[in-house]
Amino acid sequence: MTILNHILGFPRIGIDRELKRAQENYWNNKISKKKLLKIGKKIRIKNLLTQKKMGLNYLSVGDFSWYDHVLNTTMMLGNIPKRFLNNVKKINIDTLFHVARGVSHNRESTFPSEMTKWFNTNYHYIVPEFNEYSTFNFSWNQLFLEIDEALLIKKKIKPIILGPMSYLWLGKTTSKNFDRLKLLPKILNIYKYILNYLHEKKIKWIQIDEPILSLNLSQLWKKKFIYSYNFLKGYSNKLLTTYFGNISHNLDIINSIPIEGLHIDLISGKYDLLTFNKNLSNQILLSLGIINGRNIWKSDLLKYFNLINNFKKFRKNIWIGTSCSLLHIPIDINKESQLNKKLKSCFSFAIQKCYELFLLSHALNTGNKSLIKKWILPLYYKNFLLNFNNKNKKNLFIKEKKYFRKNNYNIRFKKQKNKLNLPIFPITTIGSFPQTKELRKLRLNFKNNIIDKKKYESKIFSIIKKNIKEQEKLNIDVLVHGEPERNDMVEYFGENLNGFLFTNNGWVQSYGSRCVKPPIIVSDVSRIKPITLKWIKYAQSLTKKPVKGMLTGPVTIFLWSFSREDISDLTIVNQISLALKDEINDLEKNNINIIQIDEPALREGLPLNDDEKKEYLDWAVNSFKLSISEVKDTTQIHTHMCYCEFHDIIQSISELDVDVITIENSRSNDNLLMYFKNFNYNNSIGPGFYDIHSPNIPSKNTIFRLIKKSLKYISPEKLWINPDCGLKTRTWKEVKKSLYNLVYATQKLRLEQKN
Numbered sequence: 015m016t017i018l019n020h021i022l023g024f025p026r027i028g029i030d031r032e033l034k035r036a037q038e039n040y041w042n043n044k045i046s047k048k049k050l051l052k053i054g055k056k057i058r059i060k061n062l063l064t065q066k067k068m069g070l071n072y073l074s075v076g077d078f079s080w081y082d083h084v085l086n087t088t089m090m091l092g093n094i095p096k097r098f099l100n101n102v103k104k105i106n107i108d109t110l111f112h113v114a115r116g117v118s119h120n121r122e123s124t125f126p127s128e129m130t131k132w133f134n135t136n137y138h139y140i141v142p143e144f145n146e147y148s149t150f151n152f153s154w155n156q157l158f159l160e161i162d163e164a165l166l167i168k169k170k171i172k173p174i175i176l177g178p179m180s181y182l183w184l185g186k187t188t189s190k191n192f193d194r195l196k197l198l199p200k201i202l203n204i205y206k207y208i209l210n211y212l213h214e215k216k217i218k219w220i221q222i223d224e225p226i227l228s229l230n231l232s233q234l235w236k237k238k239f240i241y242s243y244n245f246l247k248g249y250s251n252k253l254l255t256t257y258f259g260n261i262s263h264n265l266d267i268i269n270s271i272p273i274e275g276l277h278i279d280l281i282s283g284k285y286d287l288l289t290f291n292k293n294l295s296n297q298i299l300l301s302l303g304i305i306n307g308r309n310i311w312k313s314d315l316l317k318y319f320n321l322i323n324n325f326k327k328f329r330k331n332i333w334i335g336t337s338c339s340l341l342h343i344p345i346d347i348n349k350e351s352q353l354n355k356k357l358k359s360c361f362s363f364a365i366q367k368c369y370e371l372f373l374l375s376h377a378l379n380t381g382n383k384s385l386i387k388k389w390i391l392p393l394y395y396k397n398f399l400l401n402f403n404n405k406n407k408k409n410l411f412i413k414e415k416k417y418f419r420k421n422n423y424n425i426r427f428k429k430q431k432n433k434l435n436l437p438i439f440p441i442t443t444i445g446s447f448p449q450t451k452e453l454r455k456l457r458l459n460f461k462n463n464i465i466d467k468k469k470y471e472s473k474i475f476s477i478i479k480k481n482i483k484e485q486e487k488l489n490i491d492v493l494v495h496g497e498p499e500r501n502d503m504v505e506y507f508g509e510n511l512n513g514f515l516f517t518n519n520g521w522v523q524s525y526g527s528r529c530v531k532p533p534i535i536v537s538d539v540s541r542i543k544p545i546t547l548k549w550i551k552y553a554q555s556l557t558k559k560p561v562k563g564m565l566t567g568p569v570t571i572f573l574w575s576f577s578r579e580d581i582s583d584l585t586i587v588n589q590i591s592l593a594l595k596d597e598i599n600d601l602e603k604n605n606i607n608i609i610q611i612d613e614p615a616l617r618e619g620l621p622l623n624d625d626e627k628k629e630y631l632d633w634a635v636n637s638f639k640l641s642i643s644e645v646k647d648t649t650q651i652h653t654h655m656c657y658c659e660f661h662d663i664i665q666s667i668s669e670l671d672v673d674v675i676t677i678e679n680s681r682s683n684d685n686l687l688m689y690f691k692n693f694n695y696n697n698s699i700g701p702g703f704y705d706i707h708s709p710n711i712p713s714k715n716t717i718f719r720l721i722k723k724s725l726k727y728i729s730p731e732k733l734w735i736n737p738d739c740g741l742k743t744r745t746w747k748e749v750k751k752s753l754y755n756l757v758y759a760t761q762k763l764r765l766e767q768k769n
């Protein structure tokens with residue numbers, strides 16, 4: 015048997031984020047559609063050539079997307095919500111952007127489709143909408159175009175599609191009591207059409223992603239799963255791909271469907287491979303996902319060599335691959351010219367991971383281990399290179415009681431009320447104010463030593479001053495300094511803590527054209543000196559109104575960084591917590607009475623399999639609480655979470671016991687608030703009355719109505735008024751108008767309450 019290799023997908027943003035620039039230029043009418051299409055094609059060709067050059071046997075096709083791959087599927091199936099179809103003759107790339115952004119190419123605005131996190135990652139997809147009026151037609155042949163392109167480069171290609179069951183599961187029903195499973199037959203017909211096309215194209219293998227197999231599915235969904243794949247029997251070989259967790263609990267499904275291959279994620283799923291293998295029909299090809307698609311460390315190829323070499327006698331046909339798509343990591347470590355060669359040799363980005371697959375399959379097929387031995391050499395001296403000495407580990411024994419604040423919320427509520435003296439329905443924002451071009455340039459100039467620290471800081475101070483003045487003018491109650499000093503909410507803290515390493519070009523797509531550059535936690539984390547204090551203190555000196563201290567929480571810093579694979583998550587996260595605790599302490603000492611600790615990633619870390627959830631939530635909650643356990647009763651702790659579904663974590667949210675939580679309700683149709691109400695959540699809530707992810711300006715009436723509606727779920731004295739996330743991606747013009755409307759609506763309500 016020859017062991018072949020493949021990846022589950024390559025990053026699509028382009029090595030210099032070409033896609034981002036092209037998208038944004040197109041949206042702003044700076045480039046033509048033709049130019050946009052050309053740039054996309056260039057990225058795809060380059061990705062294919064890279065895979066080929068690195069020695070991959072099958073090239074992946076269909077991993078490209080103009081915005082998001084779930085939206086690709088929506089386009090392909092023609093499942094476009096009716097509100098985007100006015101005056102549309104043919105569904106095309108403009109329709110796609112309209113659905114994602116809510117703004118059409120001729121600037122008509124409609125509310126966009128919801129966006130949410132892709133399983134437990136920081137990638138966001140556009141949520142498909144389903145209701146009794148949903149129609150399906152094959153409407154978008156992008157995949158077919160890409161296949162033709164790819165076939166010119168190599169015969170052995172493997173198209174990727176999102177499977178029908180995961181597609182249906184990932185969407186939401188937009189009408190009450192509608193069962194989306196009713197749509198399955200219509201959807202399956204289109205899949206059949208696609209499969210037939212691929213078969214006629216003589217495609218040997220197709221990759222069908224069904225990541226929902228890591229979840230605990232209901233009996234009904236299991237049944238429908240089996241039905242669907244039996245319906246789709248025949249055509250090209252199907253490699254059913256699963257990732258982000260173990261799927262052993264769904265083996266009954268796998269063994270009841272006619273598939274030719276199965277991919278499992280051996281990185282995030284803890285498998286007993288031999289047992290799993292025994293329980294899997296022996297006819298099936300097994301693809302082993304052993305190269306971590308979600309972290310950037312070099313893989314221990316020798317370990318996997320031994321594993322697979324011992325295993326291969328138990329299965330006829332084996333492939334090796336990445337654990338999941340490489341979408342979640344940067345493209346090329348060799349772009350990091352500021353890192354020395356030795357340091358670089360500890361890491362593998364997407365291109366290097368492809369090469370690792372080549373090295374490993376080569377070794378397995380020839381028995382010659384010399385190349386892999388050479389490759390993994392840096393892993394042995396990694397700690398030395400990274401200056402890691404484990405010295406903080408022993409401080410991390412934390413007693414249970416350290417996690418709790420002195421008094422319960424009812425007591426704190428009263429004390430804070432007296433101390434802060436805020437009006438009813440206090441108005442605040444989430445932290446950042448617009449990050450203008452000039453501001454970005456300023457930070458860049460400072461970073462590149464074009465301006466000195468003194469000049470830089472005086473500019474930042476003047477921006478903070480402007481932010482404070484604008485908020486005062488708008489009549490906001492709890493002010494923020496606006497975060498002008500931050501490039502990114504995690505990067506900024508990483509830069510000011512010990513233990514983090516930064517890349518120059520390590521971009522990863524977060525949603526649409528937005529990318530993040532996660533830091534790398536390489537050694538012990540601790541605080542060097544106060545991080546935010548001087549900015550917050552300055553902001554507070556300018557106003558009589560309270561200014562909120564603004565921190566990123568330990569769980570989010572951890573999850574949005576690449577972390578060590580050889581140290582426990584808990585150890586790292588607690589180190590971050592203790593560092594933040596020092597910062598909180600400093601803020602408190604300097605009369606900052608309100609401190610917000612953002613945890614937008616908290617839910618993201620939740621394992622897919624129910625059995626593993628509790629363990630994660632326990633450590634996540636405790637780490638957060640550790641950082642605030644010693645604050646005074648009068649210090650009001652806020653947290654902010656966006657794109658959260660709360661139904662399965664509400665208990666943990668309540669255990670965080672923050673005084674105020676601001677959430678992202680504006681696109682969720684009050685479902686979120688319902689959970690809080692049903693749970694009898696007792697602390698204060700700011701639901702988010704302005705959807706900052708869309709350029710639309712919410713009207714006074716809309717906001718007023720939304721606030722009123724939220725009073726059905728939250729008692730008036732516990733309701734806060736705020737946008738649903740930070741304002742950094744918006745323009746000042748949009749922000750001023752929207753906040754003006756937000757304040758106006760609130761004041762109207764205050765008056766109404768009085769009378």
Ligand code: GLN
Pocket residue numbers: 444445446497503564612614654655656739740741742
């Ligand atoms: N404080 C951050 C901001 O306002 C929060 C961002 C986030 O939730 N993602 O930008």
Ligand code: ZN
Pocket residue numbers: 444614654655656738739740
């Ligand atoms: Zn947010």
